[in-house]
Amino acid sequence: MIVRDMESAAAAGRKIVSPDGNWDSTRLLLKDDNMGFSFHITTIYEGADFGMHYQNHLESVYCMSGEGEVETVADGKKYPIKPGTIYILDKHDKHILRAFKEMKMACVFNPPLHGKEVHNKEGAYELTAEAVTD
Incomplete structure (x- = not known):
């Protein structure tokens, strides 16, 4: 069984802040957890307006609070x-x-993220563990 909370995940380096200042994402479940998907709690900051194109992943996004x-x-x-x-x-x-x-x-990605990804210049996540900041 895996049990995590937001604070311990952030302390373990699982909270990623976008270089463009639009969002942060606490990645509670990642590829190394061997579940076949990743699960994140993402905050989209007020006023954010940005494009994405997940060419390598499928994503489901459930809004818990806010408006957009x-x-x-x-x-x-x-x-x-x-x-x-x-x-x-x-x-x-x-x-x-x-x-x-x-x-x-609340976001689910398939295939799962490794953990350090940020959007590349096309608005996608790469399939590697390294962060892409083009």
Whole structure:
């Protein structure tokens, strides 16, 4: 059994802050935990407005608090995000996330992250354990 809390995960180096200042992510479950997915609690800071394109991962995102929207780049459709909303990037959707009020999100990635990843220049996470900061 694995038991972790936010404070011990952060103290163990599992809290990552984005270089662009849009978010932080406490990675509670990672590839080395051998569960086949990773689980993170991510804070999207108020005013954040940034694109992502997870070409190497599928992601599900559940909003626990805050308010914002996610926009799919392919069709420009905007979806409101509020507590109780989940969005699922099941087709490697290129998207823009906006936080009108700070949002706390529970995120699941498949394949699992190694732990130090940040978005590359295309808004994706690499499949390696090293952080990418292009």
